[in-house]
Amino acid sequence: MPSTEDTTTEAPPEAVTPLLRGVGVLRRLTDAGGRMPVGELERATGLARSTVDRVTGTLARMGYVRIEGRDVLLAPRLLELGNAYLASVRLPDLLGVRADALADELDESVSLAVPDGDGIRFVHQATRRRAMSVSFRIGDLLPAERTAPGALFASEWDAAAWAAWRERRAADPQGRGFPAAPSRAAGAVDFEERAAAAGACGWAADDQLVEAGLVALAVPVRGVDGRIACALSAVSHTSRHDAASLREALLPRLRAAAAEMERVLREAPATATAPAAPSGLAAWTGASKQELGREFVESLARGLTVLTAFGEGRAALPLTAVAEATGLARATARRALITLEHLGCVAVDGREFRLTPRVLALGFAPLSRTTLTRIAQPHLADLAERVRESTSLAVLVGGEVQYTGRVETSRIMNVHITIGTRFPAYATSMGRVLLADLPAGERTARLDASEPRALTPRTVTDRAELDALLDRVGRDGFALVDEELEEGLRSIAMPVRDRAGRVVAAVNVALHASRRSAEECVREVLPELAAAITGIEADLHVTERFARVPAY
DSSP states (O other), rough: OOSSSSSSSOOOTTOHHHHHHHHHHHHHHHHHSSSSHHHHHHHTTTTHHHHHHHHHHHHHHSSSEEEEEEEEEOOOGGGHHHHHHHHHHHHHHHHHHHHHHHHHHTEEEEEEEEEEHOOOOOHHOOOOSSSSSSOTTTTOOOEGGGGGHHHHHHHTTHHHHHHHHHHHHHOOOTTTTTSSSSSOOSSSHHHHHHHHHHHHHEEEESSSSSSSSSEEEEEEEEEESSEEEEEEEEETTTTTHHHHHHHHHHHHHHHHHHHHHHHHHHHHHHHHHHOOOOHHHHHHHHHHHHGGGSSSHHHHHHHHHHGGGTTTBBBBEHHHHOOOHHOOOOOHHHHHHHHHHHHEEEETTTTEEEEOOOGTTTTTHHHHHHOOHHHHHHHHHHHHHHHHHHHEEEEETTEEEEEEEEEEEOOOOOOOOOOOOOGGGGGGGHHHHHHHHHHHHHHHHHHHHOOOOOOOOTTTOOOHHHHHHHHHHHHSSSSESSSSSTEEEEEEEEEEEOTOEEEEEEEEEEETTTTTTTHHIIIHHHHHHHHHHHHHHHHHHHHHTOOOOOOO
């Protein structure tokens, strides 16, 4: 059982060195919160600068990182690796809705956690928004001895697991190997006794072991094999509960919820291994290698993509299935799996391989706690550079659009709007694409609330004409507004849709009417705008697969 985030044992001879290095880079970026200067990354990994450049260049080509000046940033597409693990274990899909409902019932933060070595890792979070709230994220790793779920998991440890835990504690008594938790020596003295008690009574508590003021209560959720599949925990603050009152108030409801979750796991239909989707990986990596030469590390790209062979209906795969899913030769897939097993990201059970929670250490925690504005910002910047005009992101608030993202160009004559600015939706291009997606009754209510009036001689205010315009926008998929909000201002907008197809925001390009005609906006700007929307939606969809994405 690996006992730390980084595997310290010597790599097997078949291990793929570039894959070891690439995973090391991703882990350092994750521990740093998702962003590091290249020089600092070089020092943290111990790799030569040229190696760091090649690794980060390859990761950027894959869409897993972005390079901004001297900084390397994790990018949303990296979440597809963690998504593969979460989809394969099915716990968030099967139990997440019930955890959310319990959080609403208790009005406290509720989590699902799984064991990872001698730590616990969160796979689902339903957090209450308060001034004093829990800030742990999906993918965060905490030391078992300082958590309520950890005592439950430790009740099933064997002698080897306890020995590994003691070895880790001796080497790192302050828990500095767990960046998500404040460093402190706590919880170890009586941990074995607490684990035994948790196993006997079926619950465990954390009385300010992770952090002062934080109390938690956890119960096991057992799988069909009788072992603990995950821990269900509720977390509160000492301003609302102490450990005893938390147990008295919540334990019966936690146990009832866990029993319902166990029923769901028992009755969930078994998933047959889904057929492998055709993969263009080999062709893509080959083309990338041909284009970039030695700056593209093909073995790193292939090794990471092996993780995406797993997913819903593909929890346990033999080597042949992994090779088929990725389009790799069996020998190449085998070496990648050996390397990933050494890194703790893959477990072997007979002839089959499974992903482990350690995959979530590859960027999931910092990337899962994001907003639509942060997701969209680099795409807005790229769009502004391509069309040399200002770009914006907005959401619908009542009968108005509120600007939540913005990139301006360095023109002498420019459209100057600040974040938070609101305009009437009926007179703006972004407002119209947002209104166009609403059901008729809600659209009418929003227009009534804004009381359309003429802002310029061109402003459309007639309700029948507005309804016809919005119907056309819905059919066309874009809106162009020509000097209706302000004379001389022309803009074109498209909607941003979530995974369910709902319009959640809009992006526009705004410019002075003298620079492009309406026809030129449609001919020249609209294709670039559509490309930006495609990029935003791709990042949004991979992010919101298992995480909530607020607008801003």
